[in-house]
Amino acid sequence: METNALQTRWPDGDEGKWRELAKAFHFEPGLIYLNSGSEGSLPLEMQSILTQAMRHWASSPSQAFFDDVNLNSKQLANRSRMAKFVGADPADLVLTDNTTMGLAMVLLGLPNKGPCEIITTQQDHFSMYSPLSILAERQGVKIIEVSLPIPAKSSEDIVQIFRKAITPNTRAICFSHINYAVGLRMPVREICNLARERNILSLVDGAHALGMLDLNLRELGPDFYAASGHKWLNGPPGTGILYIRDAETNPWGLQPIVSERAMDVGNGLTIADALQARANLNGPAFYTLARTAEFFEGIGKSTIERRILQLSAEVEREAVAHWGQGSVFSPSHQAEDGALCCGLTAFVPSRNYALAYDATRMQQIAQRLVNEFGLWVLCTATPGPDGGRGPQINALRVSTHIYNFPDQIGRLFAVLQDIA
Structure with missing residues (x-):
């Protein structure tokens, strides 16, 4: 197999090395890209x-489809490469189009067994709510949406929220590894342990974790984990993964709703293999995704995570310096439980924190940033911590990645100081 040109270890604090690494990516001249949470940038070598x-x-x-080890329809080689990257058994991994596909495969593929409740959060993504809404409408499943604190300060408090929501009819706990709107990094291992203790299924939306965090799915312990390849891993569009714990035995009886081999599950075909059997797949994109994962491994997954967190901490420091701690809706890097932080930082650019309830104004600020100054951030909205009774919270969400630098963050806040 070829070796990535930049397959080396990068010192955490060497800005020169990070500048050199950033040359592996190409952005339009004048663009400061701070929105990897929506879409990453495929490295030039991967292009x-x-x-x-x-x-x-x-x-x-036909040779590519049937015989090529990297491109064929079974995708065994690329599933193996991606499994290594996320700490999973290759037999437990399915290559998908995105997180949305993986979540739907699980939620719509579970057999209905009597009275059923599913716990999720009010701060999850529409990709989770969409299949849940179908279950509620078609099967009468009761969806329980718990409210999470903003900003969250304690892993144990979050676990306790889920613990209190469990009833004898609870069948599944579904939540995001990283909340897309405010960047809360959930205590996945603890929540999955809680679910397993109660014989409850756990499904995790890992859209923002793949490529951002040093993942080991065996250690985290979810029953199912869906993620996207096009965001923080900077893979091609239309790529993702679905992890199925113990796919060979299929303990939850998952049925393959998207497959050409559903009738063969249990007759020599595993649930993971059946879900991978989707006729003509985008083999070139999946191969490139796997090669991008190897590129990240060459840099070092833990090194990447540390760099991302260092930069997001800088975003928090700037926001606090300008507008106070109350302007930041993401968990604080200065808090006792720093494990809740990630590469997404959400804040309101004002000491008038009520600006967070003015969606139009916040969207206007985000549009001015990109249209006038080439600063691409996202305006997000999420229910507040009051159980959704009040208006939504709107914030500017900054994604910091390995191609970003402190001076870009400084530029963002200098502009915000003038226009917000």
Whole structure:
């Protein structure tokens, strides 16, 4: 297998090395990109790999589809590469189009067994709510939405919220590893342990964790984990993973709702293999995703996580210096429980914190940042910690990645000081 050109270890504090690494990516001149939480940037080397794989597919279609080890429809090689990256058994991994597909595969593939309640949060993503709404409408499943504190300060408090919501009819706990709106990094291991103790299924939306955090899914212990390849891992669009714990035995009886081999599950075919059997897949994109994961491994997953957190801590420091701690809705890096922090930082650019309830004004600020100053951040909205009774909280969400730098963060806040 080829070796990535930048496959080396990068010192955490060497800005020169990080500047050199950033050359692996290309952005439009003048653009300061602080929105990897929506879409990452495929490295230049990976663009070449994707192009070469597409050309091979076009020049020898049937050979690529049936026989090519990297491109064929079973995707065993790329599933193995991605499993290594996330700390999973290859037999437990399915390559998907995105997180949305993975969540739907699980929630809509579970057999209905009598009275059923599913716990989720009021701060989850629409990709979770959509299949849950179908279950509620078609099967009468009761959806319990718990409210999380903003900003959250304690892992144990979060676990206790879920513990209190459990009833004898609770069948599943579904939540995001990282809250997309305010950047709360959930205590996944503790919540999954709680679920397992009560014989409750755990499903995690890992859209923002893959590529941001040093993942080990075996250690985290979810029953199911869906993630996207196009965000923090900077893979091609239309790529993702679904982890199924103990796929060979399929303990939750998951049925393959998207498959050409559903009838063969249990007859020599595992649930993971059945969900992978979706006819003609985008083999070139999946191969490029796996190569991008190897690129990240070459830098060092823990090194990447530390760098991302260092930069997000800088965003928090700037926001607090300008507008006070109350302006920040993400967990604080200065808090006793720093494990709740991640690479997403959400804040309101004002000491008038009521600005967070003015969606129009916050969206206008985000639009001015990109249109006039080339600073791309996202305006997010989420129910407040009052159980959704009040108006939504709107915030500017900054994503800090390995191609970002402290001076870019400084530029963002200098502009916000003038326009907000």
